[in-house]
Each structure stands twice: as C-alpha cells, then as structure tokens.
Amino acid sequence: MAQRLTLEQIAHVARLARLALSEQEMRQMEKHLNNLMAQFERLQELDTTGVEPTAHSFPVYNVFREDVVQPSLPQEEILANAPDQRDGCFTVPIIVEE
C-alpha cells in the first residue's frame, strides 16, 4: 500500500476539503502528505484482526434531556458575526442562476 499520492490525487482531496491551494502549496502538500503517509505505514505492521475500534475513550450512550423550550440567542447577535447579511438572513452568492 506504500503508494505515493500524486498531484492529481491531492487536487481531488483539496476539492473534497473545499480548499483552494496555490501551485506552490500543492507541491508542499505533496511532499508533506507523502512523508506522513510513510509514517502511517507503520500501523500496517500491526495485526489488528478482531480488535474492536475505539472511537471515544469513555463512550456515553443514550444521552437524553427533557424536550423543553430554552431561551435562544437573539437573531441580531447571531447575525453580528456574519460577513454579509440582509433582512435577518445570512447572504451568500447566487447558487442557482435565474
């Protein structure tokens, strides 16, 4: 599995991550990711057949609370940090052309 990530694959991952990278960043990423992947190969040495994965150290199951209305933050406070807003809404560029 010791395959190297190509620039093309890295561009695909950047697309998945919604991350615009410059050409220079792409080249740095190629070097960095491949170095790290080589480190990860070490884990393949281990036989983990039948070993349960641990997602959380102390998992808590079925966390319930009463379904009661709580005070929420005022709309203007929530919108105060938005880069752009109008009529009580977050504003984004046009997604669907008319």
Next chain:
Amino acid sequence: MSGLHTLTIHEAYDLLRSGEITSRELTQAVLERIEAVEPKVRAYITLTPELAIQQAEEADRLREAGNGSDVLVGIPLAIKDNLCTRGVLTTCASKILQNFVPPYDAHVVERLRRRSAVFVGKTNMDEFAMGSSTENSAFFVTRNPWNLECVPGGSSGGSAAAVAADMCIASLGSDTGGSIRQPAALCGVVGMKPTYGRVSRYGLVAYASSLDQIGPITKDVTDCAILLNAICGKDHRDSTSVDVPVPDFTAALVPEVKGLRIGVPKEFFAQGVAPEVAEAVYRAIRLLEEMGAIAEETSLPYIEYGLACYYILAPAEASSNLARYDGVKYGWRTQELTGHIDMVEKTRGEGFGAEVKQRIMIGTYALSAGYYDAYYLKAQQVRTLIRRDFDRAFEQYDVLITPTSPTVAFRIGEKADDPLAMKLADVCTIPVNIAGLPALALPCGFQDGLPIGLQIIGKPWDEQTILRVAYAYEQATDWHRKKPAL
C-alpha cells in the same frame, strides 16, 4: 504591598480574605506586570484591562458585602483564545476567525464568571490548537519567559507563558495531544489534562473531539486542584461530558506517597528523550521512592504507535470539525468570489494557515472513499491496543511517571521546517489523549536554564492520586518557586 502578580490563587485568596489586599490592587499589579513584560513575551492576543478592573471592583464589592468567601472571587485569570468569551474576541489564532466575537461563554468561562473571577485577556496559541510551539499562530510567536529566543511550547503556549511570567495568576488551556502539558513543562509551571469527559467542551472551538480536553495551567499543584474544582462536572451541552461524582480535589493535597506504586514505562524514555530530561525525571522518581513510594520499570509496547495513530485520528476529526468555516455565518470571507463553492474554497484557502491546511488535507484523505478502513479504522483499532496497554499497567500501578516533553524548550524556528521533528515534541503526551487518561505536568529541574517537566499519568477519573503525588513531590522540592528573570 509589592509583587502581588507573583502570587498563587491560594496565596492571593488568603490576603484577599484577611483584607490585606483588594482584588483591584491585585488586578492592577497583574496589569502593570503585563505592561512591563508583555512586549518581550507576547503571550496575549487580546487584553481586556478595563473589563478586568471592572470585574475586580465588582469582586471587591461582593467581598465587602460578605459574599466573597469563594476562593476565585477577584482572581485575575487568562483564557486560551479557543475558549469562547461573550463579547470578547475569540480568534483561535487564525485569520479565519480574526473578527469573531462570540455571543456566548464557553461552559468553563461561564463557571469562572459565575464565581466572580477576573479575566485579563485571551492567550496566544497555535492556530486551531495545531502545533507545539505557538509558531503556527497567524499573528505572532509567543516567547519562552525563561529564554526569549525559545518557544514556550504549544499549543497553549500563551497560557503557559502568561503564568510563568506572572502576567496572570492562573490560566486555562486545552489539550488534544499535549497542548496543556507540553507548554507547562517548557515554561516551568503546572498543567493538567483531566480525564476525557471530566470537563464540558461547550464553547471550546473544536479541533479533534474524541481527544480535546480543557484544563488548568497554574503556578503550583494547589492552584491546579482549585481550578479543577471550578471546571469539572457534567454539562448537558457537551453530550460526551460524563456524569461521575466530582470530588473536592483540594482534599487530595496530602504529601503522602508511602506504599504508592509507580510504573516507569521505558518506552517514554526512548524516542529522542534528552539524557538530561530522563535523568531529571529519574531523580524525581528516586525522591518519591525515598518518601516511601515503590517504583518499577514497566513496558507499554504499543506506545510507539501513538504518534502515527494520533496523526490519523486528530486530522480526520479536524477535517470534519473545520468544515464549518465557510465564510457564511461568521469569520473571514474572501473578497474575490464568482459563486458559492468558489467562495467557500477561496475563503478557506485564504483564511487557514499552512499547518491547518495540511491537517485538513490529511484528514480528508484518511476519511475519503476507499481509504477509511486502511487509515481511520486501523488507527481506531490501534487506539484500542494503546488503551489496553495502559489498562494492564494500571492493574499493577497507581500512577505512571514519564517525561512530559522529550526535550527542554527549543529555539524559535529550529523545528519550523521539520514537521516530523516538531511532532515528536508530543511523543510522551499523545498516548495519554488517545487513551483518554488524566495527566499532569510538573516542574522537576532545569537544563541550560530551561525548565524540565515530568508527567504523572493516572487511572481514568483518578485525578486525586495524580494530585497527591504531584503535591508530595512539590512540597519536597522548590522548582515551583523558581522564577524567570524578565
């Protein structure tokens, strides 16, 4: 009275309670100290001096009215800049959040505020808590108060440096792979990561949710117990916080280790640990033995896979957690956009620093179709193996003692171009997060004028035994009284 800024919480409390000083005087002393040394150390991203004086005066009024018996009333604290503070800038040391003013307090901040603590400012860190030196801050590097050419460690470098330089009485940090303990060790102060689930992360900007934990950075072990008392406990807004009884941690401060069983896992003394660091930790263990503890070498064979495991799990979780920064609801938005997806991609490309981008990329790759089993699932299985290593060790021992950091503070820039060397800085702390255990960093010596810290690792939910060992060692030594010359 001079030198009030050097006080611990419990020392300040004694003077406040007896009426010898006021919180205003104490806060003023801390602010003057900040004015004097902050230009050299640069521990703070945001300072709130007016707010601090207001809170201090309010605390003094409470005390005069007879309602100020709480140990935290009027104590000036610093808060890491990834903990939300209502009405006060919270940047995570990132360009993408440089203008973010949270409309609410993190749970831990809320608890401290309710107890009338004073907030002097928000401390510098590695961007989104990703790093071990504060060099990844988008704004500036914090310097180690013991040697201004060196890093303070990270990611809670600002919080540790502020405590070491007496620019606050105590502080809060967060720890995902060592981000409280490693800077505490490098700055010669006490830092603790409680058991995963002990402290609600509500309002902590998420990095890697199965590893993140909030904890105190303090001048001594007593203050550590005092702040633990303040922040621990179940909170319904963090569903991973666990409903276990919270003891009075100060009751554990008994200098008694007779019969205590200490495991010394040899793997933590390999992997690039400096001989001076190892020797200082061994000396500390010998001192505890002289006090009646029984120490024994042990082995945790899977520890060597900790780093590889962490650098899959943490970036994978980060890539998901950081998906929320899209330039819509808060934070930076690119100025040049042609459409929605273009806006999101450019916003993130411009707003995140190099280290954050790298971790998002590696995490996205590890979770992408076809690779999940080979990387993420495998890392979770190795996590189980590491956890079992610790479980086995704790059948025989009450605590494990190791170095906190393999070396003392390194020079600014020294490891900046060598990401793997930088990641080795956390080799002794990362396994503890992977297993969700509590651990504390404690000063135990110096090398070339730079502090060395040992690490005491405990059983899940057994912070008390860690505190007892730390307190016993601290009472028998005077490392914690040493101050940097600034």
